[in-house]
Amino acid sequence: MRAAFRIDRGAAGRVFGLAALIAAAALASLPLWVDSGVTRLAGEMAYYLALAQLWNLLAGYAGLVSVGQQAYVGLGGYALFVLCGSLGVHPLLAIPLAGAAAAALSLPIALIVFRLRGAQFAVGTWVVAEICQLVIAQLPSLGGGSGQSLTAAVVRAIAAGRTTREMIFYWCSLAAGLAVLALVYGLLRSRIGLALTAIRDSEPASRSVGVDTFRTKLLTYVVVAFCTGAVGGLIFLQKLRISPDSGFGLQDWTVVVIFMVVIGGIGTIEGPFLGLFIYFALRQLLADYGSWYLIILGCVAVFFMLYARDGIWGWISARFGLQLFPVRRHLVRVTPARRASLDDAADPKG
Amino acid sequence: MSVLETRGLNAFYGDFQALFGVDVAVGAGETVAIIGANGAGKSTFLKAVVGLIAGAGGEVLFEGRQIGGLRAHEIVRAGISLVPEGRRLFPSLSVEENLRMGAYAGRAGAWSLGRVYELFPVLAEKRQAPATSLSGGQQQMAAIGRALMSNPRLLLCDELSLGLAPAVIKDIYARLAEIVAEGATLVIVEQDINQALAASDRFYCFQEGRVSLGGAAKGFDRAAVTAAYFGV
């Protein structure tokens, strides 16, 4: 008898999906029942979740290990300041437009840095980020080396009261985190996700089965630049102030993001979540010890890369066969009884 | 005592098992052919012997000493040299540098640069040329010469005839006799049954990772070999 198969993506994921929706609703109501300090921390975690998922999409799936994503955070931030400050665009509308500006710049940048492969690509992206920072520091209209602040009028355009403003910032961050999560998840379940996974496993092999690796990578790079730019805009809208050093900060926008992903588990959606919580826990715990938390975080990340490349989630996933965001496809042999109905429904030739 | 003996040798590529309990014995001064179809495990067997893939279970004895689990560079130093499939000369080194690299293990013996040039005079003419400028046959000679530079007690040759013209193959096989005369023991892996059997004393036939037949190279039963080769 001919064997029949269907594609399954795991039941744990479906249960988890419902739980995630409830959790999202609970998170949205957070500002109503905790104090503003906690809300601010939760907002920061939300936009770091977005940055971590985006870097993971680039490095863990598309094989584009960038050490220069701070370029797009900074560009997005500066774009937002120009849009709001000089062009009078409403701050919330300026957030996606900042993303569009970053995406527009990412295209020519990609055409240059894509000439470098592997580790050289990484350093190349770093050079580009440095160039962005140096150029912006040369532009007096953007505040030069000392940067600029948002005017009071712009700040009031978001909301008149400080409390309301903080709530709006939080909801925007939460929305950004969830939107990026949904985007990455959707992308990975689509044909592009399949192509990316193929590229990650073997670029020549994926080319031979008809994957246009250059276009797939370029598309991923530009989409990630768009989102990173928008998140950058959002971040500096909240900070109300930007300078070349803060906008293009390697440590804030790339180093800790990479550590989160590596420790949690690169190449999985669940990993960056875990890494996010570990990072914030360590940071709160070691707040009084200067940069020791970075040293410890660095050691932990190096340890995982040497001895457990799939990170904490990789270990959990292998140990318990768990997958909360099912992007992998499993072939399941369909039993004869069920197959009959499947045949009727889906196989006109019989 | 055998120069090389494997007992129940298994080998894996990841989860894929390529050798299943292979027993092979090669006596001193013998030339032994290993024949078999593509994918039968011949090259895998050689790689397992020289330590390029870790054997998983079973023993590899070289002159009575357990060498299974040693790393490739230690096995060369012990006295086994491999002429790899596809020659694998170092492209950015000259012919002579390739040969000198062969002596990196630092084993003393009859083979020296001068002696290799005597065996393959054409290499002496091309000594300063980049290895990539040689013809296929000359590259094969350089690869053999390079392997000899470590003065091996056991020389393993993987698919010497691959991609070469018949006249060149004949020429190269003619030199193998000289190498044996210097005291080396030879294992030849070939897909070409006739070529391999003509040059050797005994043979093993591999099929799907197992030894399917073995015996003397002269006066073998052609039907039995065909069956062992193709599994029909």
Place this chain on the structure above:
Amino acid sequence: MEWLSVIVQGTLLGGLYALFAVGLSLTFGIMRLVNIGHGDLIILAAFIALVVVQALGIHPLASLAIVVPAMFALGYLLQRGVLNRTLGESILPPLLVTFGLSVIIENLLLQLFGADTRRLHVGALETDSLVLPGGIAVGLFPLLIFAVAVAVIAALQLLFYRTDLGRAFRATSDDAVTAELMGADNRHLYALAMAIALAVTGVAGVFLAIRSNFDPAIGPSRLIFAFEAVIIGGLGSLWGTLAGAVILGVAQSIGSALRPEWQILAGDITFLVILVLRPNGLFQRTRD
């Protein structure tokens, strides 16, 4: 004449950048390893020199006798104990491990020495200069650095093309598996390569510490200078790396003469232009 002077100063600056870049060029050439922590290792060497000079009261140049062997040993241990584990098919482990090392070294130096800028002083040698015909003044110390860079590269060329070890390095770079079949122990060779790379980095660190101010945070930009020099020159060629370093030095020097803030930007833009026009650099040898 003023521009000629700018070009001469830039060329000499290129000598220092060549010392930064040689280690990176070596490790990439031999084992395709791009060490993201390279810049921080240069700064680490500078701080070792600082400690040695302060503790022993010796001349900063004499500290080379301790810094270079120390960096050699560190390189061997680092490669043998840590980085050899990362080599393989995936590019992620070497990249992310050396990235992690970079962050660890920078922050450790910050914790130990604080963020203050430091400098090693060599008295008159810092300011002495030669006047070339035509009235161009050339600093004696930059000239010394350039001469040392040329000497180091010449010595490494001898090692690579005249010794068994050098031949083994080149063979391993071509085909590591086949080199093992010749009796080369790749783990040991890679460790030696990193040891040599860091020994040169030690020289670079000491000269950097004498030539300019340094602090724990400047490692990453030294990595970028080194990387730009290597890519401009073309991978796997040490003389190419020197040429790339000189081009970078001259570009920065011209940028700086136009406007002091343009120094680094001019180097970065030159790098990008060359990357667009000649993606394989000007003098490539190694295939990747």
